[in-house]
Amino acid sequence: MSEAGPTFSESDGQGLVEGFARVVAVEGGQVWLEPEQSSGCGGCHSAGLCGIGAAGGNAAKMAAKRFQLPAALGLRVGERVVVGIGETTLVKGAATAYGVPLITLLAGGILGQEAAGTDAMAALGAVAGLGLGLGLAKIIANSLSARGVLTPRFLRRAYTPPPEAGCHTEHG
């Protein structure tokens, strides 16, 4: 779980990747939020009304994605909020989670191929490189999390649709 991060001021709202989250609990001076399941295309921001978003959200998976914000924000359970992360955070996250293991995988594979000249050694080198890269990625991710780089920040309250509302987009 991520550490609670500070909120952005209005002027900080520039250069942020925004997303929606719903308050699921307020306890111990912290607000727990679950990010709303949205489609990967990011084209639809009405996940609160969207049946696809609701059906796609496995309860256990969603619980694993919970994060905290300070209770001083005065948020109530069930409220929808807009949270954001810095634009560079996604790049750093992708480079760490995917880039580092891929580089070590390729380096290990090429080393194995050049050293022994067989496919078996190349494959072994690649798998070893992948394992090393995943370990490195975990260390870097922990370091980024400890510095609060990956923590979503509260931006503003969002519209909370009534329970009987349905999705009425042009695209169904």
Added chain:
Amino acid sequence: MQHYLLLFISAALVSNVVLMRFLGLCSFMGVTTRVDTALGMGASTTFCITISAMIDWGVDRFLLEPYDLGYLRTVAFILVIAAAVQFTEAVVRKVSPTMFQLLGIYLPLITTNCAVLGVNLLLVEGKMNFIESTVFALASSLGYSLVMVLFAGLRERLALANVPRLFAGPPIGFITASLLALAFMGFSGMSTN
């Protein structure tokens, strides 16, 4: 080493998986409305294509070819791709739950991305060894990511442009994609043989 470099340039730019081979067009049009979603999708796809290519190379070399099961190739590769996506999801969640929040939403889309299957089938066609197939898969997927991010940047600017009503939305998107494909055709002048 030069051989790998040429293979890399050839797969990423000259024979770009989206603009030259026309694979992954659904995600190319669907996930490129914003640069950040295109970047997340591109990074996730790059990882999954590379991992699945490694496994598929082994499946084809040690299982399908020796036992003359070539007719099961597509089914077997789809199964491997689905497993690779699940593996990637587990890895990202283990590496950092926060990163899983950021990047996890793109993973289910990759299972049905034809670019992943297409690259794996191209590897078999190319009769490559292990490291060549890994370099080819990585380069192809990086080429895919490059085009996704470029196109997303163009579409973000198009959203602010004064486009005639009949061309607004997907039509101007397709016109822009065709111009981008023409630009990438310039790379075909590079000899990588």
